[in-house]
Amino acid sequence: MKIAVTIKEVREQVNEWRKQGLSIGLVPTMGYLHEGHKSLITCSVSENDRTVASVFVNPMQFGPSEDLESYPRDMDRDAALCEEAGVDLIFHPEPSEMYHNGFSSYVDMDTLTGGLCGKSRPVHFRGVCTVVAKLFNIVMPDRAYFGQKDAQQLAVIQHMADDLSYGIEIKGCPIVREADGLAKSSRNTYLNKEERQAALVLNKALSEGKKLIEAGERNASKIKDTVTEIINAEPMAKIDYVEVVNWSLLEPVDNIDGTVLVAVAVFIGKTRLIDNFIVKADDRGRVYVS
Numbered sequence: 490m491k492i493a494v495t496i497k498e499v500r501e502q503v504n505e506w507r508k509q510g511l512s513i514g515l516v517p518t519m520g521y522l523h524e525g526h527k528s529l530i531t532c533s534v535s536e537n538d539r540t541v542a543s544v545f546v547n548p549m550q551f552g553p554s555e556d557l558e559s560y561p562r563d564m565d566r567d568a569a570l571c572e573e574a575g576v577d578l579i580f581h582p583e584p585s586e587m588y589h590n591g592f593s594s595y596v597d598m599d600t601l602t603g604g605l606c607g608k609s610r611p612v613h614f615r616g617v618c619t620v621v622a623k624l625f626n627i628v629m630p631d632r633a634y635f636g637q638k639d640a641q642q643l644a645v646i647q648h649m650a651d652d653l654s655y656g657i658e659i660k661g662c663p664i665v666r667e668a669d670g671l672a673k674s675s676r677n678t679y680l681n682k683e684e685r686q687a688a689l690v691l692n693k694a695l696s697e698g699k700k701l702i703e704a705g706e707r708n709a710s711k712i713k714d715t716v717t718e719i720i721n722a723e724p725m726a727k728i729d730y731v732e733v734v735n736w737s738l739l740e741p742v743d744n745i746d747g748t749v750l751v752a753v754a755v756f757i758g759k760t761r762l763i764d765n766f767i768v769k770a771d772d773r774g775r776v777y778v779s
């Protein structure tokens with residue numbers, strides 16, 4: 490496995506692979522890798538001849554009062570995990586390599602980014618779209634892998650890839666959870682012992698929402714109310730949002746119909762955690778929840 494720090498090195502390597510007719514999978518990450526990232530890498534390794542993982546804490550997607558400085562970093566550990574999982578090339582640039590002096594071009598989106606996480610993180614998706622667009626241009630992969638835990642990000646990237654005709658297959662991979670149900674996240678490391686326990690309320694509330702839908706409930710407000718009540722019963726939790734939206738445009742729905750995302754963002758102490766599930770209702774009223 491190679492580690493490249495410049496765009497030039499990555500281009501040389503991927504050009505070489507392309508000449509050999511090899512397919513390339515890209516797993517974009519901000520490092521501090523966990524089982525969730527590993528599952529994306531494993532998926533890419535199984536579907537492509539070569540896998541590139543990027544490890545870059547992207548300053549552009551953090552707001553001024555967010556956790557850019559304290560975001561956890563451990564490149565040695567990340568490199569070991571990548572190597573073990575079968576990554577062929579890590580791209581680990583400095584911010585100055587990605588954003589040269591005078592950088593002033595952005596990828597922005599008029600739809601999908603205003604609600605959910607976009608409401609409390611107004612610059613976030615512009616930063617995500619810009620860095621992912623750059624990574625797509627640098628690596629030019631056949632497929633790129635994103636976790637369903639960041640469901641809005643997955644929908645936004647799918648939309649961007651389509652709008653900008655990248656011709657890259659965007660693959661969403663299932664949420665990976667701790668044994669007690671907490672969705673894996675690099676930010677879980679911020680939680681102290683009591684907060685870690687309190688954080689279980691996200692999955693607990695969403696599981697009750699799922700149960701209601703599986704029992705036949707189709708009224709979005711009822712699902713939202715149940716999830717909200719359970720989270721509010723946890724004294725350490727403060728809701729940022731509980732939303733039931735359609736998958737196509739991430740707009741609020743009245744009924745569970747078609748493909749619907751049930752998503753929450755909750756502060757546990759100072760740490761903001763997100764979790765969700767996706768429901769697919771078919772025309773015979775049967776639902777599939779993931």
Ligand code: PAF
Binds near residue numbers: 517545617
């Ligand atoms: O999901 C993440 O870790 C980041 O938002 C991504 C996609 C790597 C872009 O910086």
